[in-house]
């Protein structure tokens with residue numbers, strides 16, 4: 001009888017693992033079932049700022065493989081299905097069909113957690129207002145597009161990390177007035193030395209971005225449910241569109257349901273074979289904390305994709321270590 005690999009998350013880490021396992025195991029040897037809560041698979045989140053900026057013309061250009069294409073390769077992809085819990089003793093996951101509302105349990109022999117990360121959303125007053133959002137998915141990019149189409153002209157990006165800067169560039173390209181508000185005294189202050197960070201600041205200003213450094217956001221002014229300004233310690237900044245680009249946190253809450261221990265960076269701790277401390281449960285991509293876990297880094301797309309061959313080999317019964325990617 002076929003063993004069953006269940007995967008939580010149908011993007012970079014999850015689908016690269018599914019594809020790799022399918023290359024070495026037939027359906028008769030190992031079923032691969034993927035639960036993905038959105039309606040898409042294998043999309044390049046890294047390209048979202050370029051979609052917003054119009055450099056990438058269509059959302060379809062960011063989709064490497066659709067659910068139908070994966071199914072044609074023998075991967076049982078179930079989109080709009082959210083895994084809500086893991087029952088380690090019964091070797092099952094609890095799944096909610098987001099279309100019908102039906103909840104059911106699905107058995108696994110091996111389980112891979114590839115649930116990614118979510119952007120941090122501080123409890124600032126007004127953060128739920130229309131016009132305040134994060135850029136994490138194709139649906140978020142579509143919302144930004146609608147806001148621009150309905151007349152948004154003043155954009156504020158909160159956070160001058162690399163994604164914030166990419167979004168700012170994209171919105172500038174679309175002709176919006178763009179302000180970047182950053183609590184630290186330099187853009188990309190978490191990763192660049194001061195001299196380089198100030199070069200980045202100079203380039204941003206020269207490009208036409210209104211850069212407000214050392215400025216802490218305190219909330220949002222909201223009129224009739226829509227954002228009209230970002231409130232800061234230095235006063236309000238008018239806005240029709242606000243993109244929050246702060247740190248991300250791994251979607252690793254499975255631990256509360258007794259799945260596996262967390263590493264210092266908040267992801268599920270795995271060894272160099274991507275095994276968690278719970279037998280038959282694996283984790284990869286931004287949901288995981290592979291060694292060396294210095295409590296600082298959450299991996300990027302490189303980690304998620306390059307772990308793929310290791311997962312194939314190890315889940316399929318082999319032995320391959322993940323040595324990290326450059327910079328980690």
Ligand SMILES: Cc1cc2nc3c(=O)[nH]c(=O)nc-3n(C[C@H](O)[C@H](O)[C@H](O)COP(=O)(O)OP(=O)(O)OC[C@H]3O[C@@H](n4cnc5c(N)ncnc54)[C@H](O)[C@@H]3O)c2cc1C
Pocket residue numbers: 008009010011012013014035036037038044045046047048049081082083084114115116117135136137163251284285286287299300301302304
């Ligand atoms: C705007 C933006 C720009 C980026 N730019 C870069 C870049 O330039 N370079 C770089 O290296 N990285 C970049 N990244 C990060 C990169 O996209 C991620 O590192 C990579 O996507 C991680 O892959 P993953 O599979 O671990 O997680 P994700 O791609 O986040 O996939 C996780 C999937 O799991 C699904 N999921 C979560 N919980 C559940 C659940 N309970 N049940 C079912 N499904 C669930 C989610 O819907 C999602 O599809 C960027 C990210 C963003 C958002």
